[in-house]
Each structure stands twice: as structure tokens, then as C-alpha cells.
Amino acid sequence: MKPIRKQRLGLILLMLAGVALAVTFALKAFNENLMYFFSTTDVAEGKAPENSLFRLGGMVVKGSVKRPGDGMTVHFKLTDYNKEVNVEYTGILPDLFREGQGIVAKGRLNKRGVFVAEEVLAKHDENYMPPEVADSLKKQHDAPTRMEK
């Protein structure tokens, strides 16, 4: 390689390293803001903001979905298999909402520590399989699928 070309290569690598470093620092600084949702452990440990809107993500605990009264209100528990949080929601749920499914809810904590959701989004996991395979997997072990971060 001729010296001039070596010098150009050096400059390009230097530029790339500089930009990468700057972006890394910027992303580190805004790390909290880049999280789309808080986990239930964050909320249970009081890391989530009080009296303001935030998003909470977790798996719907099996057997926890209850509809008190005949309205649109739903009560359920969310978990990250560490801590659980009670959630209350009034409205239409997305198609993929079911027990054992990952969801992301937007809302705020009330005084009793219940998360009052204004919006519920279903979070799809990365697994794709035909129904028959899902059934046989279910028979083998009735464990819920892990929620991917």
C-alpha cells in the first residue's frame, strides 16, 4: 500500500473510532430514556417514576386475569419471574393479549401500588412454530415461555 493510501485509511479509521466513541457516550447518557418500558422488578423496587406516565412490560401471570363486574375493566398481574405488579385496565385488549403472553402497558401507579393502564400493547416473542408443535411442546413441560428482553 502506498503511504498516501495508508494515511487515508488511517484517517478513515480514526474518524470511525471517534464517531463510535461519541455515539457510545451519548447512548450511555440516555440509556434510561432508550428503554421502552420498565420491568416489574424496577417498579416493585421503586425505580419507576411516581405520579407520571411510564410504560411497564412483563408477562401476564397465568390465572390472574379477572373481570370484576360486567364492564370493560380487567385486572391482572404482570411478572418478570422475579416480582409481580397488579395492573388495572379499562378498554379493548389487542389480539395477542392472553395469559402467559408478554405485554407493554402505559399508565401510572396509584396510591395503593396498582398500575392503572391507559393503553395495553401486546409484545410478540421471537418464536415462530406451527400449532401442532406448540401443543406438543406444551405437553412436554407446561412452563411459560421466557420473555426476551
Place this chain on the structure above:
Amino acid sequence: MSIIPAPVSRFFHRMASPPIFYAFVDKLIPWLSLIFIGLTGAGLYLGLFVAPADYQQGDSYRIIYIHVPAAWMSLFIYVLMAICGGIALIWRMKLAEVMMVSSAPIGAGFTFIALVTGSLWGKPMWGTWWVWDARLTSELILLFLYLGAISLYGAIEDRRTASRAVAILVIVGVVNIPIIHYSVQWWNTLHQGPTVAKAGKPSIHISMLIPLLLMATAFKFHYAIAVLQAAKVEILKREQNTQWVKKLIEENA
């Protein structure tokens, strides 16, 4: 140069010459088209008719046969552009400039397809068209990088100066590529984690994976055809005052 075998190195040196490259590409495109049609036909048939429905999403998941290959292409083309940009800056090679600027509109197209198909899938599955999570936002930034490269090239009159400016922009933007790929692992996102491109076994049933890989390969061939066609046009524009282009026009007149 010693690590590269002499015939390969000779091939690349010959290809750096626009008239030889032009003639070679002309012969190559029909073959690429044939492979592309075969792969797309097989991929779409297996994906839309043979592959079973998903246990949770039913038939809606079939959009991955367009969405995922398009998203992969959006990253692949950008990395390729950055490599061409590096070659263009270091060796001042004309053909690398041509490949880089010809790729930009195609990459922008694939990024746009990935964003739109994802949005169409997101509405019924997630319950929303769009969220500002790390994956979706970084992919949108990629679209703006492509559009930036296209407009920067159009804004500067001299093609060689313009190419150098675009190369720098593209190389700076390449830091976004790992961010897009790892966004679903570094941060909590609504977008799901990687299914295929990860350590260990893919989390997709083999009957669904095969059409996906066929489509991904078909998209690569589509890109090859599109970029070579665009490169031919770009070469003709750049070399319009040379002897070989004049001869070519006379032959085809």
C-alpha cells in the same frame, strides 16, 4: 497483493475499467434474473402455501417473508456502501464510487418496505402502527441516512467530489448498523428479539425457516440486478464523452 491469487487480482483490475465492467454486467444480468425468479417463486410458494400457520399469529406472520428479508437487505446494502465508500476514499476507484451511489436508492427502498410492512403487522399484533422504541427509531434513522446520501450526491455538481462527500457521510453513519442489530438486546423494546441471527438454534420452525432463507437469498439477487442496472446508467453518465460510449451508442443506433 501477495495473499490474493493472481487470477482473482487480475479479474478485479480488469473490472475496474468501465467498458469491460459494462460489457460483463450486460452478460451477467439475464442469469441473475433467472436465479432471482426461481428463488422468489419457490420462496413465495413455500412461504404462502406450504408453510403452516403460526400457533399464535395465524396467517398474519407470513409478512415476515417480505419484512425480514427487506430489513436484512437494508443493513446489508448500507454496509456494502460503507465498504465501497472506504475503497473510493482510499484508492480513488471510480467503480467503487459508482456502486456506492447506485446502491443508495435501492437501500432506501428496502428500508421503506421494512418499515411499512412492520407497521402493517404491528397494528393487529401489537395494537399500534408505530412506537418510538430503539429498534423502530434506529431503522427510521437508517432511512434518513439513505435519503441524506441520495440528496448529498444530487446537491454537488461534480460527480467525483460528490462521491467523496457521500462516502464520508456513509462511513460516519455505519455506526448505526450495530445499534439497529443489537437494539433489541441492549434496551427494552416492543420489537421482539432476534429469531434467526443469534447464537444457538433459530427460534423458528424449520418449515417456516426454509422459505424465509429462500426469500432472503432472492432479495440479494434482486439487489444485485437492480444495482448493476443502476451502475450501468451511472457509468454511461460519467463516461458520456469517451470513445467507448460513443461507439456503444453508434452500435445500438
